[in-house]
Amino acid sequence: MSLYIVRLLTESQFLTGIMLINLLYGYIIMLKITIIIIILVVSLIMCCVSRKRMHINSKIAKKLLRIPYSSEYMKSNKDCAICTTQFEENQQIITLPCDPRHYFHEACIRDWLDIRSSCPICRTNIN
Numbered sequence: 001m002s003l004y005i006v007r008l009l010t011e012s013q014f015l016t017g018i019m020l021i022n023l024l025y026g027y028i029i030m031l032k033i034t035i036i037i038i039i040l041v042v043s044l045i046m047c048c049v050s051r052k053r054m055h056i057n058s059k060i061a062k063k064l065l066r067i068p069y070s071s072e073y074m075k076s077n078k079d080c081a082i083c084t085t086q087f088e089e090n091q092q093i094i095t096l097p098c099d100p101r102h103y104f105h106e107a108c109i110r111d112w113l114d115i116r117s118s119c120p121i122c123r124t125n126i127n
């Protein structure tokens, strides 16, 4: 009789143990899923924000003045401040509204404006 009780007790303890482990395991899975969802949502928001900013800056780049480089008229800057490469004759360059002497390669200033919206030389905000 007492042996039966002991057996029942250990069995019930065993069952409670399994239930607890299951519960804990369930919590861990829930936690993992929650973390994954949070990471996904955050990355989605970050992606949207950067895309919006890139869109705005590419709009700015479209409005900027494009001219061919001429070493005769543009003696102030012989090389691009972003990539430090010398301009070639008749190469397409972009001048910024802050100063007509602030000009850069088209590709260079586009990449620059994707990151920030200021002039690389005088830091004036380009809008």
Ligand SMILES: [Zn+2]
Pocket (backbone or CB within 6 Å): 080, 081, 082, 083, 084, 085, 104, 105, 108
């Ligand atoms: Zn350049």
Ligand SMILES: [Zn+2]
Pocket (backbone or CB within 6 Å): 096, 098, 099, 102, 119, 120, 121, 122, 123, 124
């Ligand atoms: Zn400038």
